[in-house]
Amino acid sequence: MHARILGFATFAACLAVPAAAAVALSDAAGSYTISPAGSSIRFTIGKAGGGGFDGAFAHFKGTIRIDNGDVGRSKVDLTIYPESVGTGQSRIDAFLRSDAVFDAANSPEIQFRSTSVTRTGDTSALVTGRLTARGKTFAEKFTAELNGLKGGTIKFHVTGKVLRSRYGMDVGTPLYSNVVDFDMTLTGKRG
């Protein structure tokens, strides 16, 4: 019986975490530098006939600025170096780096500059911004979920879908979906 009460108490404590995080978001005000060590930028592209194609970017840099009191004035800047793309298959990596996809030699950076941040929940926000790749810029949306705030470290889980055809990277459609699913963990260190 005691064990049951204890178990229930633990469950209730877990439920209370988002509320605690909500308080944390406004406490989180400040400027952060994205730390590559605790961060990852992964993507998946669906394949015809099922399954998908996964990859990640090893090199990127960026900053997150959370406005004191007004989340809407927060800002996210992210630069990805497509040369660092990795899929676990070197021939595919070479293909992605080539002018068939990223053209990393001529377009060494993919940039995201946020234009607005809208809070959608206690711990979540919709980040809208301008994504530039291969000289083309379009508005894109990403969902950011606060995953933790401890000391000077803030952690977000960011997801979003990008249509690659807009950026001159439509090679392989419809064998490979036009939709690129991004899944990122961005860890920022204050200062």
Added chain:
Amino acid sequence: MEESSVQCRSHTMQSITNTATRYGWATILLHWLIGIIFIGQFALGFIMVRLTSQRTAFELIQLHKSLGFLLLGLIILRIAWRLGNAMPPLPASVGALERRTAPLAHLALYAFQITLPLSGWALVSVSTLEIPTMPFNLFVMPNLPLAESDAAESFWAAAHWYLAYVGIALVALHVAAALRHHFLLRDSVLTRMITPSSGGE
């Protein structure tokens, strides 16, 4: 005039199938269609692996796969059509040696037209690149049930390459033999594969 055109049309209708004296339109059409695709596939395969543009190479490889499956379908149809149809014999003037070797050369041509697309299918099935196959972007062609590995991919790539070179050599022999019949022996062997009426009826 009108009567002759009606006659002509009914003649065309009847000339779809082979007879004991000539090839019909179905055999003729399949022959040239397969011939053009086969030679085109060799040229495409040769070019697509030598391009500097990875994008063009990727797209041409997908086209090569699509045409390969079309070729496989057409050759199966052609073999079925041949088995269910009459075969006009070689002209009486054809020598004894060629009477024996020509059917072997034709059998080899059929064998290569079957094994070449199959070896290509095996190659894409075992490739560690795992690129799906969608003939002409119409549907997903399943892979052959073969284990994927770099070693298997190298093996089937080499097999496909060697088969292609031997296959195109056979095609060259076939073309040379047809031209020899037409220009040197001046018999109906080439012309009867152009229209049904031009054979020795």
